[in-house]
Amino acid sequence: MDMSRGTPDLLQHFTLWFVQANVLCHSVTLSNHRNKGMTHMMGPDWKDLFDVVIVQADKPTFFTDGAKPFRRMDERGNLLWEKTDRLEKGQVYQQGNLYEFLQLTGWVGSGVLYFGDHIYSDLADLTLRHGWRTGAIIPELESEISIINGPQYSYTLTWLQSLTGILERMQMYRSAEAQEVLLEWVKERQELRAQTKNLFNPYFGSLFRSYHNPTYFSRRLSRLADVYMTSVACLLNYDLGYTFFPRRTPMQHEAPLWIDQLCSGCTKTPFLDDMSNIR
Template sequence: MRGNICVIASRLVGVSAEACGSSSTLTRCRAVTSTRYPNPAIGMEGQKRPYSQEFLRKSYIDHKALWERKKLPENVDSKNVFVSNELDLRTVDVYGFDYDYTLANYEASVEHLIYQLGRDNLVNKYKYPEEIKEFSYDPKFAVRGLHYDIEQGLLMKLDQFQQIQMSSIYRGLTPLSQAEVAETYGSRALPLSYVEGHLRGKQTMAHLADLFSLPEMCLLSQVTQYFMDHKLPYHSVSLFNDVKESIGSIHPEMHRIVAADIGNFLKKEPNLEIFFRRLKEHGKEVFIITNSPFHFVNVGMNFLLGPDWRDYFDVVVAGAKKPAFFVDRMRPFRELDTSPQGVQSWGPVECLEKGKIYLEGNLSELQRLKGWRGERVLYFGDHPYSDLADVTLNHCWRTGAIIWELEHETECLNSEEFKKTIGWLQMLQGLIESSQDYEDPASREVVREWETERDQLRQRTKELFNYHFGSVFRTHDNPTYFSRRLFRFADIYTCRLTNLNHYSINHTFYPRRGVLPHEYKSLFV
């Protein structure tokens, strides 16, 4: 071994192999052979080290010992407001809100109700097999932000590069293998034109980005599995459309049931009144724009803020039909008579008055009548697309997202098991990265063992969030498709609106300085 080292090193440092045999020169030679140098055989900057399998295994043990000594990170406070883009509240004069899952946070019983009504509708109206009525909702099956390939009948999780997260793609309730994914798509990366075909007039995939879509995903997957198990022929496009229409058509019945027993379906938020009182005390204008019908919103707001809830709002718009509200200028406002008859006006609305209720309308008319434009408006919603995309991209409003899943996500992040697993996973991946260019069979065997362990750790961290699909916000190393859109369209996000009570009305939210790939691995903090 010593002779081989001398021969290699002599070519690099300009000494003879015999001279390299001296102890002082040998030390120099060993140092040189531990540096990087061009390797024509692999056409890249390779590594040539006299290290053995034994050395790599010792390196693994040393890194494991270092990891075990490291202090675990502090917990993430779920009540924090998280920042994508700097936001100075001193510049905000107008606050706007969606209703469902923004002002109103529903109990899990609402998801069960939507599922049951949609399931029964599928059997009664579309004549699906009666056995389907025996299905029950599984709230632990899916997460928000998944994609459904309508033509292939596959439910999957994509990252920000439209890459499929392996082990998170299902036909029915059955996961696909890597070989099946390769056979279907050719690779795990999907073209943007395929993922976002709906923007080009051909919808091939559906992005299930709102919380009401969770029952839809569950029902769709269960019915698919039923057909597969019973070897019944079905068309994935027809099945998707039937389930979507079955769920979509039950909203009037769902609204009626929820409104009749609001305390069983809506979570009481004790600090919500404090939040709105503070806005009004500081002279802020406040509005609500929701797709829900007014009678449904009225019951919920009475429950949350009391019978005088409209005193907090300068403009109330129901039945807005977002996202069309933000882009369609041919939809005028109509005033609603709040008497039991609920008559809509047919004449033009010349001004938007406090205390009155308006239907439909459009954003351009709202801005013309109220003068609410640009960065002085901060609008909150739960859906990155239908609530936030248009107002931030086309009208420069500031935006906030209410993401209820953050409570569960931070609970998982704060668990000791996750902290230890993700810490060792990152250190192990660093070992793999620094050792991957060794070409000798013994070293490759060790690296393959590490890669197997890494894959097992990735799977474990995924399952801590959701067994089937993992975190709403991450695949393994990358943000999800959903979270990338969230960060683009929302300046701030938090799990509940009242978390803003912990900050001054003049607070400035600063984003964390992220490390770019070409910058220092860690900043001077």
């Protein structure tokens, strides 16, 4: 778990939540200034909240290089050079590597959930090579969700989807009058597409979507992360036994059922009753 993201109170609450549920926790960080920072975020007894603490892990080589051994540090931050044959709770270890970590802890497979804020240096090797579950921390998600939940985005997207459906069904009419109306609708649709994109960022739009297509970042995120959120503290809104099921996304050849759209959050969109008959 990379503890560099999140506010102190929420991180402490989150970690205590795991500890009270007897969930094994470990912290892997690049920083060597762990004591002052963790004391500020978690309190003076922060080491009691983790089963394993590793500093200066040198990620991402920590996950790929098996040459660097673990070295235990004393209270003054000095390295002790005896061989590390076990990782003890309450101690702080420097560097090391994932392969030795797996041997010493036995934490293998899909029973491990690791949180990180970089999908390549933190998550890629863990999920592709070792089968760990992964959670991505994406602070930018907070502003995107705020925009998505806003009335302007909801209205614009609802009308954009509806107008697209109307165009698909009405373009068969070939009269001059019908074609004139269709051209106006096409122009309006282009304007709506630009509006939905510019709501996020006038230069490149959403971090997760380019018009109707997911971005490259979004596709890699879906491949390398089982869940993603703005902070690990978001999990405090759920019971520890809660299961996050994957959402079904219709393929191009599949009919998008309205119930699928309801599951994705369209129950909050305006004029839903009026739009429900547009198929």
